[in-house]
Amino acid sequence: MAAALLLLLCVWPLRCGAPASPKAVTARLAAKWPATSLLLEASEFIAEEDNEKFWQFLETVRELTIYKQRDSEHSYYNLILKKAGQFLSNLQINLLKFALSIRAYSPTVQMFQQPRQQRSGLLLLLGSVAGSGMLNENVPVFILYAEIGTKDFVKFHTVLSEKVQKEEIVYILRHYVQGLPFEGSALFSYQTGSKLHGLTDSSSTVKFLATNDTTEEEDDEAGEVQGFLFGKLKQMYPDLKDNLKDFRKHLIESTNNLEPLKVWELQDLSFQAASQIISTPVYSALKVMKDIAQNFPIKARCLWSLRSTYYRGPCPRRHLMHFGHVVGTSQDVPVNAVLQIQACGTQHCAFSNVQYGVIFSLCDLGPCGSEHGLGGTAGGQHPEEDAARERSNAGPDANSRRKTDGTSPMEGAPHGLSILETLKLEGKVLHGLHDLGIKEEAFSKFMRLQIHPVDDSCALDIRHSSIIWVNNIEKDHIYNKWTTSFQELLKQTYPGVIRQIRRNLYNLVLFIDPVQEHAADFVKQAELFYHHNIPLRIGFVFILNTNEEIDGNEDAGVALLRAFNYVAEESDTSQAFISMINMYHEMKDGEVFTVNHVRNVLRSEFPHADIQSILGVDSEYDEKRKAGVAFYKKTGLGPLPQALFNGVPFNGEEMAAAELDTVILQRITDAMGFFQRAVFMGLLSDHMDAVDFLMDQHNIVSRINPTILGTKRRYINFISTSVPVGVEDFSTFSFLDSQDKSAVISENMKYLTKKDEDVIYAVTIWIIADFDKPSGRHLLSKALKHLKTSSHTRLGIVNNPISKITEDNTAIARAILTAFLTQKNSSLKSFLSKIAKEETAKALARGTKIKKLLVPGMDDSTFEKKYNTIGMDIIQTHQMFCQEVLKLLPGQMAVVSNGRVLGPLDENEFFTEDFHLLEKITFSTSAEKIKSIVREMGISSKHGSDLIMKVDALLSSLPKTVIRQNVEFLKEQHSIVRGRKAAPAASCKYLSPVSKPENLRWHSILPWDCRMCSITRTGYAPGST
Template sequence: MGWGPAIAFTLTIQTRSNDVFRTGGLILKVLRTSGMLRRLLCAVLSLWFTFPAVESASKSVIVSLNSKWNSTSLLAEISEFMAKEDEQLFWRFISQTADKCPDRDWSQVSDEMKYETGIEQASKILSPPLLDLLKLSLSLRVYSPTVQLFHQTGADYAMPCAAFFDVHGARGCNVDELEKAMESAHERDPPRLLSIDHVFHLGKEAKTIVIIYGEICTQEWLQLHTKAVELASSQKMQYVLRHHMTPETHKTKVSLSGYGVELAIKSTEYKAVDVSEQKNEENIDEENFHGFNFKQLKKNYIDSSDHIEAFKLHLMESQELGPTKQWQLQDLSFQAAQRIINEGENALEALSQLSQDFPLHARSLSRHVVHQEVRRDIELNRKNHLSDAGLEPGESALYLNGLNLDMDSLDIFQLFNIIRQEELVSTGFFNLGFRRDYLPILTNIDLSEDKNKYAVDYRSAYPMFLNNLDTDVRYKHWRNSVKLLLEPYYPGMIRPIARNLFTLIFVLDPAHEDSRKLLKMAHTLYEHEVPLRIGLLFAVESNEAVNGTNDVGVAILNLLNFLAVDNAYHDALRIVVEPLTLWVVADLDSEHGRQIVYSAIKSLKRSSMTRLGIIMNPSNPTTLCEENSIPSLVNAAMRLLPHTQAKQFITKLVKEQFAKDLHSGAMKWEELAVGGMDVNKFENEKRLLNCEPLKFDGIFVRDVLKLSPGERAFIANGIIVGPFDEQETIIESDVELIARIVDSRGSSIIASQIDKWSADSGSDSPSDLVMQSFALVLKHGVNRKRTFVTLGKYKNSAVTLSAEDNDRAAMNIVAVLDPLSRSAQKLSAILQLLRKSINCDVKIVLNPIPKLSELPLKRFYRYVAVPEIQFDKSGKIIENQARFNNLPPKQLLTLSVHSPDAWMVESVFAEYDLDNIRMEQVSSNIVALFSLEHILLEGHCFDEVSGSPPRGLQFVLGTSSQPSQFDTIVMANLGYFQLKANPGAWLLQLREGKSSEIYTIASHRNTKGDEDNAILVLIDSFSGRTIRVHVSKRKGMEQRSFLPEEGESDGIWNSISKSFIAEKYDVINVFSLASGQLYERFLNIVMVSVVKNTKKPVKFWLLKNYLSPHFKGSLPLLSRKYGFDYALVEYKWPRWLHQQKEKHRVMWGYKILFLDVLFTLDVQSSLWMLIK
């Protein structure tokens, strides 16, 4: 029959005491048999996996997720990647790509050709590591929301052409219209630019702003772009480029990545499917079981009937999920760990297979032997190392270059941004000559924003305190026990305790206009009894010639009888600092410039370990090279004199008393010569110096430091402190404070580590390496504390996978996990993605649970993400999918999509019931399509004065044309609010009515500015945006409460409902939810019953998150037939609330969240309808 070819590619035989047959992932062990039977089994197995009618292998579950917006240009996404790196790279890429545009008709070019063109141009700009990240970003479509934001800004007034311009409101499609619109531009107001707009580097000073909308490389865009570059280069206009795509060329949606899909083994207290016609599963049809006629096989091979029966039993077991006996469960986690360790270099693949399809492997895994050394090393490593990191048995953690990433909220898009930053750090150190030796620096330095950097002892200044919480009568109703600090309280608020535990000092000049705001804030905090001791410290002119008769500030100070500040406290703050290179940027021709240099030099006497450098920043560069000018003399001293002589000589040169005499000619510089200085030799050598290099200091200051001519600043290990105002006087103690701040951020740690390094650093001195390393960490390092996980000698508790390319920088990734956990299912896919995308060392530290009492995983799982975009034969992008093959045919499964926290996803196509999947009951693949309906805008709102959340405050979100598209209320918990959005520029404002009457927006963070009493918020990424808003009560509304106090209402919902003005309820509002076709049928029946049994209008509020596409499509017909109204509502479970795992528990959580917290603002009361 010719079995050979079929067996050759499907079968591997190991000749041991047992024969192991491997076919398509199945491992079948049988006793050694005769050659004839072995050939029979080979043929049977070969047929089984090639037979076209095999049920479990031929049907799959396929899930995909698309964006709601149309596909975006790959070239535009590449340009946005460049812009995130450097705006100059953006325009360089645009210029290079534009040169390639005339080569072909881009309207007919395939996606693959556009991709290859973009990558080709990018490879000329980016380093290999960044090019790899670019490919990953395109696969994840990271910058598609950014491109869509630009498209959306021009969608409201788009012209009927592929590319168009906007000149102060005048729009057109061609070059002639552009020139004509520019002539009258001065008659119209210029447009408001976005913070992420791309402005051409030439023409930025021009008053006319021209915005070009179009798709890169289309002929229409190219014509406008070429003309815009020409006009901007001649300083006639500012050229702003925004992406815009036409629907005709971008009809498809964006195929998304970065989400997980689960098929959970369904557990419910009610039957979810019709079982009336189900057959008896215990009766197996031997004539057609998995494509085999076992009855006929037994007749043909009577002597081998026992082995054929064993094979049939194995097929039967493959349909059952997991062991059922307690003793088989206990060691499963350790058995999985042993299996992964055995795989060595293939450990990630084994981890992925075991965790994501665990229900299929549970029975065979329970027979795996765990070696004693593996068990011992895992337990010792957990005891001696993992416990120090706060990890209990079974817990998971992911460390990227020491950064501990939250496993529960791990977002591939946020992870991508972190990887991009860490790639710059690792590559930077690699270019300095170090490979993996930089990791101790990152883990020892704490750059977290909440770290205390320094403290000031204000006591010696004797501030005037407005209150005393210990003794004032107004605080007597407060408790005064310090034990109250141990009790829980509202997050972000200070518990009222009658003790001076917290002190707030305002340092101000009482006569200065800006001080009024501070004084007003101090008074407000005092009046509202905020539990702070509030003090005022006056800072006025210290010149003795200034008194109360000629200075208002001093007069107020004298009036209040303040004591002079005791300068001795500066000495109390002195600390020993490590070596530090401090650069002073100054204009030595000015008094202010000489003063700052003089103070810096004098500070060296107190801190001999600090080195000082001077960078010239003259207001008038022509004086630099004038003979015997102070800048030229200082330059000569630094280059010609020994260190001690140079310091003494420069000190005299910049001392104002001598500098004035030098300028007036009353003194010659020779009179300032210091001991041991050969004046004649210095004069002769000074004349030979080339002074021209001094002019490059000014260019460096302007282009790199971004300082204006004459401005003063300090540079310490890459940190720029300044520029300082002309009125600011920098004294010695200020310089010392700067040095201490820099040292507190880790300069001494870096210096200590570099001393230990043995890498070849070329010509760089250790001090240069310290400065370069420090600047690198501060510029690109993430402001979070890092942790270095060590393993010691317990090598059998982990698997190490080294980076593939030793000639490139490598990042360090450590994953601590239980191989049979939900975290491992997701993490295994992410680790595989990172291994293929970036050069990294990966260490998998196994942390299994010692004794299990139940199956650890009751779901199948897939995570959708690939390292690079794939194209089909026609050049179109292949859709990303989650595919489940070889599922158990009899098990009841329910499908769920696990998307990032900021995503709101719903199903848009499914022929089968996704809530109740049984593979043996379907005739073909189960295909489900989901859509990303919204990207969330989240926020936290607090009262500016009290710091408490203004619960019940209402926000609306929209655009200038539609200001109230979405609405929500502020929760009492953390002041949280949530609004649906999509990529674009949005306006957030208080809802008209009680909210805007009582409150006004005082300040906000992580936003993009204000516009007409609203907050401008940009949604430009898949991670959404979380903002922080502070509101304050309007004048005259300070005592008015938005909601009644506790005890005056039955709850939050009752409070909100009473805040609306209504005399009677004309509509019955009914809220309900359902999932699965059976319960949706029940819901239909109950809805019709409610309508038929009431005379009042009815409106149904249905949770949209879990409704099937078929049910959502039938609602309009049902509504018209029975005359009821309905609304589909959806919310996302807040990321900071405890997350349920089982689907039905998640749904009940949504019901509580919807009714009690986030219900729509237009509804006054509702009924809850339970469907059972």
């Protein structure tokens, strides 16, 4: 019997990949900072979502720590989630759980733990801060260091909150836990198997330690190996105990034996691994993929024995080419991992049912079993960087790429913090679009919009009459020998050579005050380019004193302009430029430019000239003196000196006189590439004017306004649940949070448009001001002038009174509101234009009745009835919205364009040209693209215009990402493992089933995604046709 048993054991078929005897170990996550309170971490999560909700959350957890002492940790954790659930959506609660599990906000909480005081409630007074954006410009700032949820915190918080309500202080809270140890301690620990794959975090100094808890004497032979229960066998056959022990050892060693494979045996392992994964039922596919990837060395022989002829032939290569094109990689260098979450277009709540997929990159393996493929940025976009990565082997993380919501992949193996940030960002978009009522196909279209401004700098139109051009490349005789054909740009030449073409391709405009200290340096730099025959057209705009009583005998700047005009009339502008250069050469080091320098040059070059008639009060050579100043003010450029190259302003660093020549040469080189592309593409031909071609580009504007063109932007959050409150109900409005306040204002806003047409307007502008003050009426008047020439904009108004609201000091504001509520568009426009005039305000101040100021065509009776009954509640509602949402002081002005807040504004900061610029930037960057999608949805004009405004505010408020891409499968048969299909979002990963070790975290992350977001599975192996 024993011999038969031994024979049976010898011939028993071995199962592929059977596990060895498991060993339990304990994994302990240790960090260089102590464990922090979950309540504090949850508060930081909420503060990052919305600062206003953070303060509301504090009110609900004032003394929550008392439950921590009497309840279990799990109950306390659930209580925190319950409190946070009052201010967070279901998606945000799931993300909060994830953030707490990886202790994402523990370093943030620890960062506040600076003052090492023994008393809780350390209060610091930082003096007075001006312009802090609060309701009072000069108030003391108090910083409270305390632990929220404790009695000591409540005591200080109550007092400080009351002071804030009275607008007496600015209150800042920082976390401080009394008695918190400062040496590193465990954040958490858990039991796990012996294989700790990928348990690292590259974003922090976190370490995982594995400890074997077993002893040498422990009998671990009771488990099953290859189907044999050796514990039972030893009980049944004690006399064969040694033989059974040897046989068990043989089974374990043979199972883990890494037999060498030939090259031809390795080349199809990826296909065979993918085949085994796809042939597995849906619910087990991810487990099989994880098992193969993490145990690939001992699985290799078993995978090779599988026969998967379906994946042989040209099909895999076609799939690699297809996905290489989609994700921007070479067909010979397949990507290893991609995660994508994309809109699928259902009516479910965001992330309530998310679809995910696995896409297998079946790359060949080398003799040593490592992959040849390299990742990197999108192929074709940065070829130099791609080549450098290939030469340097690209580093350990080169084979990992990740996409979220269709964006460009993240490089490197994923870690918890990056996934959390990605899901928070994409969740905000999905949740916001869902709350706005976006459904079906439009959902995906909005997700893929590129609505952030491009990097192209805005340029001014340089075809202005006030610019004095000292040379003309196309007409001056010194450039006669140069070719006039743009084709010269395409001829091969040495790098860095500036091609001499008789065209005004490169234009430099200098704005200078001739008497300023650095004016001579810029004139001498212009002389350098002129005398070396650089193909650069040079122009000047002289910023002078425009007082007509000042003449050239008193002001050196006026004298230079008149002398320049005289020489230009007697000779030409080139000679006048040379004379101007000579005037500055008359100056000695440390001298200031004076009228004598002008006189000396005129006497030497024009001895017979009447200098008094040239420079005196009755001079005939005062042309362009006022025009230059007017043009300079219109452009919106900053302090002098200023320079434009082809209309693009120089920044402050580039205006350094010592570096100006280098900067100009670099600008010429950059512009040369632009013109070369234009000529090659046929956009610029010899019969076209170069300057007109430049000024027809999309980045040409009439005015440079840093407020509009700046990168720091603030947007109103219009995403809110339905709040049935009107603007007349001030008492209820005062209890709403910021999002609900914004929703109420937007839903009840009335608009003025150019014509009485039922159309969708892409740009919505709100004017915020005190219209009973001259500055507010001037801003409204400029907006009305802009509206006369605009077909994309609708205009609304919000009142922000500077003083206490009464009937006497709100007469014009109530008249404007009444007109918006009762009059048609044409009559409203005429009335607003009239009431914005100063004569109207003076008439009302003298006691003139408002009914005498009405214009023909208005509904007089309706207007008078509403005006007498409108009350103060609407204006109070507007004022509270301005102060609590827009963060404006009483009376401050602002402009809101599609939810973007520009302000507070000074009295003379915004002009009609600024409204033109604002509309152009808003329309071309985002509104036009959103409008095209809204039109396809078939929405009414009023609702459609509101939807464009809210979607623009939502998408524009997000950080800029790269172009989103949509992964489409060539064919799903035999390649797709698909679960639930109804999902508003999809997660797509592009990876190799036999991945490198640094990418093994993907196999653990994907099942987690499914659990947290209810993800639907889609797996793809590019072997089908």
